[in-house]
Amino acid sequence: MTTTESAENEGLLVRRIKNGTVIDHIDGGEALNVVKILGITGTTQEALSIATNVPSRNMGRKDIVKLTNRELSKEEVDRIALISPRATINIIRNFKVCEKKGVEIPILIEGLVRCPNPGCISNTNEPIRSRFKVLPEGLHCCYCDWVITRDITGHII
Amino acid sequence: MATRHIISIGDFDRKEIDRLLDHAAQIDKKKYDENALCGKILAVLFFEPSTRTRMSFESAMARLGGTSLSVGSVEACSMAKGETLADTIRVVSGYADAIVIRHPKEGAARLAAEFATVPVINAGDGAGQHPSQTLLDLYTIRQSMPIDGIDIALVGDLRYGRTAHSLASALSLYNARLHTISPKGLELPATLAAGLAEKGMEIIEHDDIRDVIDTVDVLYVTRIQRERFPDSASYFNVASNYRITPELLTGAKKHLIVLHPLPRVDEIDPRVDASPHARYFEQSKNGVPVRMAMLMRVLQ
Secondary structure (H helix, E strand, O other), X not given: OOHHHHHHHHHHHOOOOOOEEEEEEEEOOOHXXXXXXXXXXXXXXXXXXXXXXXXXXXXXXXXXXXXXOXXXXXXXXXXXXXXXXXXXEEEEEOOEEEEEEEOOOOOEEEOOEOOOOOOEHHHOOOOOOOEEEEEOOEEEEOOOOOEEOOOOHHHEO | OOOOOXXXXXXXXXXXXXXXXHHHXXXXXXXXXXXXXXXXXXXXXXXXXXXHHHHHHHHHHHHOOOEEEEOOOHHHOHHHHOOOHHHHHHHHHOOOOEEEEEEOOEOHXXXXXXXXXXXXXXXXXXXXXXXXXXXXXXXXXXXXXXXXXXXXXXXXXXXXXXXXXXXXXXXXXXXXXXXXXXXXXXXXXXXXXXXXXXXXXXXXXEXXXXXXXXXXXXXXXXXXXXXXXXXXXXXXHHHHHHOEOHHHHOOOOOOOEEEOOOOOOOOEXXXXXXXXXXXXXXXXXXXXXXXXXXXXXXXX
């Protein structure tokens, strides 16, 4: 596929939005997990566009998520770094990119991932949210010390 | 000042452990104030069975002039009515100056520390941490030899045995060499072993205790639980390979000590009790001075 074809396809797949957030350079195939991480469900009011496996010169293939009329906070976007550290965030106001930033891997994540240890207190009816430290070897449960070393998306709540 | 909790042995650095063990040694020599904790109340919240840990904490509190409160059995407390642990802890914080907790869920003590307004001591949470046991294990080793550089064999259920996990973590601070001998499926968890190796600890797996009996300074034996096996026959078949007998100990170093967090079932032949190597009852007794030092640490 030529660059022109790629650009045309991208243009067809993802239309410009007036206001909201565009998450670009998501690793190919991870868009649905990004949507899950952001807590966007069938009951969410915002219009959502997802383009997946879009050809990309730098990444081979990438995913794009566009969310209208909602500007994501830093805490929200940093969660994306767990599964797609190359993602970029564009805040759009009146069709213009007002802010462009990368994602940073957070030190601590709360209420996002379920501890896989069935014996962990965070998997009970206690009034707490799951809490993990982000370490080089994986996610470390602050309650039971369990370490999630792979398939983080499989444990997203 | 932040409330002092004792949740995990990982919360201690080596200096703090040594200081606490030094204090326990002073207490052992009767060098302590018998009224040090006069007027203080310890809430003993045990949601799992216990003999040694519970009684030694109560004994430690009494020897320091304090008193203990207990809810009795789990069935007798509000958790049986569906109350959360968080609420129980909030309530009990109003009745006592410190809380000792044992709970079947891992991380329960950490949760308790988040909701308590008084210090919390973890007395065992599921397959997780048991820091007071680790401290008394270290104390017992130190009574016989310097901990630095020892060769220690962990024998038995190393997967679910919280005492073995905590002790292995603490020994990584003392440049100890770890030998592990466990049935298939009950090995030291891979993440724990990897973490210890990263701290520079040498870990050597063995199939047979006889391979290391002439090498090690400490044999730390843990109970292999019957419920981990499909039937009694396979349990006895496996457990018999991990049994400590006087015959096995004939090849041991003269100064080798045998430790066990107790209760033992079949892991140590009762004939070993009379051997100079046996230290498990001394180890159990050491729970009192060590827990006295812990209570003074959080309450003074």
